[in-house]
Amino acid sequence: MKVLVTVGTTRFDSLIKYLDETFAGLSHAFTFQIADGKYIPVNFPYFRFSPDINTYYKASDLVICHAGAGTIYKLLEMKKKIIIVPNTERIDNHQLDIASYMAANGYAISVKDFSELPQEMQSATRSEMKIFEKHDFDKTREIMYFCTGDLENKL
Amino acid sequence: MKPTVILLIYGSGGHRAQMDKLLAKINKEYEEGKASFIGITESEASIIHPDIIETYEQPPFRNKYFSFMNLFSAPRKYFNFISCFAKINKNYKVLSVISTGPGLAIPFSFLFKLKRTKIVFIETWSRFETQSYAGKVMYRIADKFYIQNKSLKKFYPKAIYSGLL
Numbered sequence: 001m002k003v004l005v006t007v008g009t010t011r012f013d014s015l016i017k018y019l020d021e022t023f024a025g026l027s028h029a030f031t032f033q034i035a036d037g038k039y040i041p042v043n044f045p046y047f048r049f050s051p052d053i054n055t056y057y058k059a060s061d062l063v064i065c066h067a068g069a070g071t072i073y074k075l076l077e078m079k080k081k082i083i084i085v086p087n088t089e090r091i092d093n094h095q096l097d098i099a100s101y102m103a104a105n106g107y108a109i110s111v112k113d114f115s116e117l118p119q120e121m122q123s124a125t126r127s128e129m130k131i132f133e134k135h136d137f138d139k140t141r142e143i144m145y146f147c148t149g150d151l152e153n154k155l
Numbered sequence: 156m157k158p159t160v161i162l163l164i165y166g167s168g169g170h171r172a173q174m175d176k177l178l179a180k181i182n183k184e185y186e187e188g189k190a191s192f193i194g195i196t197e198s199e200a201s202i203i204h205p206d207i208i209e210t211y212e213q214p215p216f217r218n219k220y221f222s223f224m225n226l227f228s229a230p231r232k233y234f235n236f237i238s239c240f241a242k243i244n245k246n247y248k249v250l251s252v253i254s255t256g257p258g259l260a261i262p263f264s265f266l267f268k269l270k271r272t273k274i275v276f277i278e279t280w281s282r283f284e285t286q287s288y289a290g291k292v293m294y295r296i297a298d299k300f301y302i303q304n305k306s307l308k309k310f311y312p313k314a315i316y317s318g319l320l
Contacts, residue, residue: 009168069281070172073319094281101283101306135318139301140180143275146299147161147251148190 001125003030004060008068011037012087018114020044062124067095076107076132081124084110106130157248160191164254164263167200173255173280176320178204193247195263211239216258236262251275256289264296277301280319286310
């Protein structure tokens with residue numbers, strides 16, 4: 001199974017180190033996106049950032065990602081199976097909010113303790129996730145009419 | 156004559172990503188004539204876009220890590236905000252403000268509100284069961300307040316549901 005691990009813009013060394021060490025020599029093909037991480041993976045290929053991360057998303061069977069909203073929405077839109085690991089190395093807690101929402105509604109798996117990852121990866125391959133229906137932002141014109149005071153174009 | 160502009164306020168990371176998407180939508184969906192923009196953002200987070208005339212980079216409004224040094228940096232921060240506000244007023248006529256957060260939007264929206272400038276705030280897309288600090292304060296200041304997730308309606312009863320950027 002091809003597994004991409006992506007941390008977005010904030011490094012998440014403990015996660016990368018855990019996966020790099022735990023899955024060494026096993027059958028999964030990991031690729032790590034590590035941002036400005038200090039831990040350099042030794043058992044699997046890695047890159048820091050990519051202008052074309054979507055290509056990596058497409059090529060993966062499973063994505064393990066931080067709980068960044070931009071990343072999660074993009075992956076769900078591409079109908080990817082994802083395991084969300086909130087980055088607890090960050091001081092702010094808002095990553096927990098989106099992670100628990102996605103898990104509670106069956107759109108994704110969320111894991112707080114790394115030691116649950118091997119088992120959750122197993123169950124991710126077996127089970128189907130609910131499809132996340134994105135309601136696309138539809139207030140652009142309303143906002144622009146309001147902001148420009150465009151009275152002729154009443155809604 | 157001073158150029159008439161819409162002021163965009165956004166932070167780094169996800170706040171910037173949301174503003175980026177909004178700008179792309181404006182370009183695609185608002186054909187009624189081109190609007191010009193200026194921006195206020197955090198250090199090194201400026202969006203480069205042909206319709207943004209100029210961007211002012213500011214220190215973050217709230218430091219995520221509390222430290223004693225904040226007591227010393229606060230006065231300089233407020234001085235920066237006020238001088239930036241003055242500069243913008245000297246060079247532009249600001250028609251309205253649009254922000255995707257974070258707290259940086261608060262002091263500027265407050266100042267522009269005093270001048271009766273229209274304020275639009277879009278609560279961040281990463282919230283479902285909690286409110287952002289910026290959201291809590293901006294709900295009181297903004298003329299139009301948008302939420303991207305329906306579950307936030309309980310915190311912001313008068314908000315408009317917009318869907319996801």
